Amino acid sequence: AKVDKLRLAGFKSFTDQTDLDIGPGVTGIVGPNGCGKSNLVDAFKWVMGESSAKQMRGDEMDEIIFGGTTNRPARNLAEVSLVLDNNSRSVNDMFNDTNELEITRRIERGKGSVYNVNGREVRAKDIQLLFADLGSGAKSTALVSQGKIGSLINSKPTERRHLLEEAA
Amino acid sequence: AKVDKLRLAGFKSFTDQTDLDIGPGVTGIVGPNGCGKSNLVDAFKWVMGESSAKQMRGDEMDEIIFGGTTNRPARNLAEVSLVLDNNSRSVNDMFNDTNELEITRRIERGKGSVYNVNGREVRAKDIQLLFADLGSGAKSTALVSQGKIGSLINSKPTERRHLLEEAA
Amino acid sequence: GRQRLLQSFELVNKNFKELFRNLFGGGKAELSMSGDSDPLEAGLEIYASPPGKKLQNLALLSGGEQALTTVALLFAVFNVNPAPLCILDEVDAPLDDTNVDRFCNLISRISQSTGTKIIIVTHHRMTMARVDRLFGVTMAEKGVSKLVSVNLTEAEKLRDIA
């Protein structure tokens, strides 16, 4: 399976709908400090099933919803979608019947989040499993958040054992 | 008091005697990864009385002595000196009788380290006090080692209280 | 559990040795399970020696050497079961130009050999010049992020406006 597109609206500083087409090879993301680059990385982690608000750099999960600026009101809804090309039919059985998978996570302030795949509601666990089977997902070593290298360098040897468990 | 010069020999990767003249204003230090820039910063901390091997990025204090390379043998002695201009006579009473202070710390493998000021042997505590009175020293906020900003950002609020204690 | 962990250790260690030599242009590195004799409780120690230096623990290397060694370890794990997408957020920050160059060589080789799409957030001019396409994130309206596709010259400018 390939990851083709990320779409987000109302997520952190991306209040207006934003589409990121992900072409083959290496895509660079640049911009000044505080403009929203790491927020994009958070959007990938979130739609792949991240359940910890702390991993989203906040205290509550609602804090990922656009909180407003001096000119714009806060929103009450955030939504992130990830479009997968499944022509190779290489995902797990539950979702392997179509060529394209659109995975969406939506959160409403105070009401928690809901996951959909091609319009059908599914559980968080199903999404987490879908990505884990692909060697991906919010906890994967293939997703290196800002500062993660530094914290791995400073971690105790027993804390690094999880790297081997992931490869097992 | 002003800090005019750092001299080191046998200290970490600076096996040959090296002198750094410190002019007024801002001095930049550049060079590729692993060439020895942070070792210079460690030399300042060490001569100011750093007593923890871990703060010197090692397990034992002897590890600051040049350990040898594929072409050069290890050494058994390391020495760092700091030359202070005390024309303003602004250090504490114990050392305030001369215009220039040369503070030297020497370590011999397996034998611990010895401090000298203008050739006279003194205790580690005397040196630590000398620099603390100047608002300086190995533990001062004015000495920001590589990675310290990151660990301050990730520290708990109670761990940051020492910043206020230092300013008190 | 124990058997799988030991097998994974052998595999990751083999990848790590090779990736390290590749990233540093020589030298050697190795992993070892420390402490407890039971692998399920043991720790993972990292030893490395950049070219011409003695083998030592990760903690004794410089900031840039530690970062590059950790990147080699992460890709050693990644190569065991390559994911379709890899995201790297400013991992090149502590690297000098020579090591940025080696790092870029590694990620384009990995992307070509496994077909993995790699997204890299960076401030380094050299890394920007080496990617296949560039997106800029701006906050022209304070607090509101917009994504725009940019070329290298535009990206250079973006580095400079806040």
Add this chain to the structure above:
Amino acid sequence: GRQRLLQSFELVNKNFKELFRNLFGGGKAELSMSGDSDPLEAGLEIYASPPGKKLQNLALLSGGEQALTTVALLFAVFNVNPAPLCILDEVDAPLDDTNVDRFCNLISRISQSTGTKIIIVTHHRMTMARVDRLFGVTMAEKGVSKLVSVNLTEAEKLRDIA
């Protein structure tokens, strides 16, 4: 003990608010003692809002914004009792060019107003161009460091050789 700590808090907080506005070209920031009512047990919380953004805890800011805010705090403490020497080891690594420029403005102003000598280790081209003098550290002989005085052009080259 308690009285001195509270006095130091007031002083550092005042410096911090001013330095933050100066470094970010606007916005506001403040410190607060949290948790325990006894200041000797309390924690130090840091709140900041870059220009146009809402006031929030340090943890919610971006990597570069957190680094710049922490620099403002360190100098807020430093200004209470300026030391003759200040050493900064790659504190500009996470900053973009605009913030590197503001950071350089701050350190040259501090050095001029207090007479403090500042030593800064950096990989940033802009910072190299702004200092009063430059030294390069090389390892022409592997594992052996040498210090040489360099000009800007030589320093640029040094960035590129390993």
